[in-house]
Amino acid sequence: MPDCNVTVFRDGTRTILFDVGAGADFMPTAGELPDALGQIGVSLDEVTHVVFTHAHPDHIWGVLDDFDDPLMPNATYLMGRREWDYWWNPETVNSIGPDRAAFAVGAKRRMEAIEGMVELVDDGQEILPGIAAHASFGHTPGHMSYEIRNGGQSVLILGDAVGNPHVAFERPDWPSGTDQDAAMAAATRARLLDHAAQDQMQVIGFHFPQSGIGRVERAGDAFRYVGETA
Numbered sequence: 001m002p003d004c005n006v007t008v009f010r011d012g013t014r015t016i017l018f019d020v021g022a023g024a025d026f027m028p029t030a031g032e033l034p035d036a037l038g039q040i041g042v043s044l045d046e047v048t049h050v051v052f053t054h055a056h057p058d059h060i061w062g063v064l065d066d067f068d069d070p071l072m073p074n075a076t077y078l079m080g081r082r083e084w085d086y087w088w089n090p091e092t093v094n095s096i097g098p099d100r101a102a103f104a105v106g107a108k109r110r111m112e113a114i115e116g117m118v119e120l121v122d123d124g125q126e127i128l129p130g131i132a133a134h135a136s137f138g139h140t141p142g143h144m145s146y147e148i149r150n151g152g153q154s155v156l157i158l159g160d161a162v163g164n165p166h167v168a169f170e171r172p173d174w175p176s177g178t179d180q181d182a183a184m185a186a187a188t189r190a191r192l193l194d195h196a197a198q199d200q201m202q203v204i205g206f207h208f209p210q211s212g213i214g215r216v217e218r219a220g221d222a223f224r225y226v227g228e229t230a
């Protein structure tokens with residue numbers, strides 16, 4: 001299983017998680033979130049917000065505990081409206097194709113468990129103070145990335161809109177088999193990397209190595225990833 005970088009952002013009032021990982025149901029090596037949070041002094045009870053980039057297993061399945069209750073009982077759960085509507089739709093399990101039908105079943109079950117605690121967000125919306133949603137559709141139909149601004153610093157949480165720090169930077173136009181709409185995802189990737197390079201933002205890729213934090217530099221027609229070791 002590749003690295004899964006759950007981002008934790010604390011602003012003094014809120015404790016915000018971006019995605020929650022896969023949980024123990026997806027793969028035996030997953031399900032380490034509670035321990036990982038404990039190691040940095042964050043208890044599950046104090047998480048105020050969980051913000052999802054998308055509803056794939058390795059991003060949302062960890063949202064429930066062993067009793068199928070929400071793992072973060074006091075949190076508000078935020079997801080892009082289009083993403084929510086896609087996985088909530090009972091037709092999706094039939095239309096998504098056999099390879100991903102289990103994704104649809106698994107997402108729906110978890111979304112039903114948190115339905116009463118969810119707020120849906122739209123492109124361009126300031127979802128929390130200093131945090132804006134950026135539509136980054138393609139990897140999934142309603143994938144969202146999030147920009148955190150804190151004084152002069154900014155960081156772009158890419159989710160899986162940019163899947164890896166190699167090919168996706170050097171050839172952002174190349175289609176990737178992990179993207180549901182490969183052409184749309186390629187256009188999204190180029191746009192996000194351009195934005196991050198232009199504004200000299202930090203980026204965090206969910207599956208990038210070594211905690212996933214880096215910067216984006218232009219390299220001719222393409223881009224280069226400069227990782228920052230945490």
Ligand SMILES: [Zn+2]
Nearest residue numbers: 056058160206
């Ligand atoms: Zn992923």
